[in-house]
Amino acid sequence: MGLTARVRTRDGWAVSHAVVTVTDMAGAQVLRAEADAEGAVRDPGPLAPGAYTVIVTAVGYAPAAATAIVTASGRAEVGTVTLARQGGAELPPPGPWTVDPAHSTVGAVARHLGISSVHGRFTDFAATIEIAPDDVTKSRVEAVIRAASIDTGNTVRDTHLRSADFLDVETHPEITYRSTGLTAAGPDRWTVHGELGLHGVVRPVDLDLSYLGTGPDPWGGTRAAFRATAELHREDFAMHYNQVVQAGIAAIGTTLKVELEVQAVQGETLPLG
Structure with a gap:
């Protein structure tokens, strides 16, 4: 599997409408995937080995960015990405x-x-x-x-x-x-x-x-x-x-x-x- 990630709020709730965009070090987009109902992102890939920038966005939340290193296996495990609601205020899950x-x-x-x-x-x-x-x-x-x-x-x-x-x-x-x-x-x-x-x-x-x-x-x-x-x-x-x-x-x-x-x-x- 090329990319795996989980998108959560600060309270730990899934952000089901999040979009994950992956770019290489030159800024070119190499992957775009949407989170499922559980806030999970799974894209089969694979990705070429190297360093990438992972940008996570969702309506109503401030965007978050992380760096992912893809090994020879072609996989990148980003882990949990936490999004903060714009304006700083969290709300219960939708x-x-x-x-x-x-x-x-x-x-x-x-x-x-x-x-x-x-x-x-x-x-x-x-x-x-x-x-x-x-x-x-x-x-x-x-x-x-x-x-x-x-x-x-x-x-x-x-x-x-x-x-x-x-x-x-x-x-x-x-x-x-x-x-x-x-x-x-x-x-x-x-x-x-x-x-x-x-x-x-x-x-x-x-x-x-x-x-x-x-x-x-x-x-x-x-x-x-x-x-x-x-x-x-x-x-x-x-x-x-x-x-x-x-x-x-x-x-x-x-x-x-x-x-x-x-x-x-x-x-x-x-x-x-």
């Missing part, structure tokens, strides 16, 4: 991921009386993530939240939040989010651009996303963890109710801070457990 509600939190924080915060969360939601293989900016996120599942730890307050003054869950039972794009914002941060459907209004909302890493879980699957935040204004979604107390202070703030703690499982289904 394909579908399913958010695990049992190990994720969809929360929101609002100011109360101008001096403290009220924390709430939605307990019933589902979401999927699709990591694009070639162009990460084409990755997708979709989520559906049952508005009536709001829980702030106070029954009277929760009932009011479900009413027509706020979420109006009878008329608008679902809160939806669909991404429209993704851009790098730092070494381990991304901005998710999307549209939020809330209280019958659809508006663009960006999520400030931090990727916390990927690893195995106790049920034989692979999980990725994320943290995301966003800031919403109630008036943007036609929720104008408020009560003003002394000195003009609003009982409930008009700004909501959304806080997401997400675990996603690789694949289209969740494991038992």
Whole structure:
């Protein structure tokens, strides 16, 4: 076999769309091969003995170069070539991921009386993530939240939040989010651009996303963890109710801070457990 190599990300995931180009010392191309689904490159060759430059490229990654010495056997074993994602940020391996509600939190924080915060969360939601293989900016996120599942730890307050003054869950039972794009914002941060459907209004909302890493879980699957935040204004979604107390202070703030703690499982289904 003329050339063998493995192409991986920094986290050890296969880069299945990588292209390996081999040139001689004069710069002439002598071989071009593509990695398979496992990130492996195998070209039968053989190559003439001598020194060669091996260049590995993949959309969304910075190119890498290595030197290969071909012996009289005509073989060159390049070994593992590690590609760094452009912008310095790694992501989970491509394909579908399913958010695990049992190990994720969809929360929101609002100011109360101008001096403290009220924390709430939605307990019933589902979401999927699709990591694009070639162009990460084409990755997708979709989520559906049952508005009536709001829980702030106070029954009277929760009932009011479900009413027509706020979420109006009878008329608008679902809160939806669909991404429209993704851009790098730092070494381990991304901005998710999307549209939020809330209280019958659809508006663009960006999520400030931090990727916390990927690893195995106790049920034989692979999980990725994320943290995301966003800031919403109630008036943007036609929720104008408020009560003003002394000195003009609003009982409930008009700004909501959304806080997401997400675990996603690789694949289209969740494991038992």
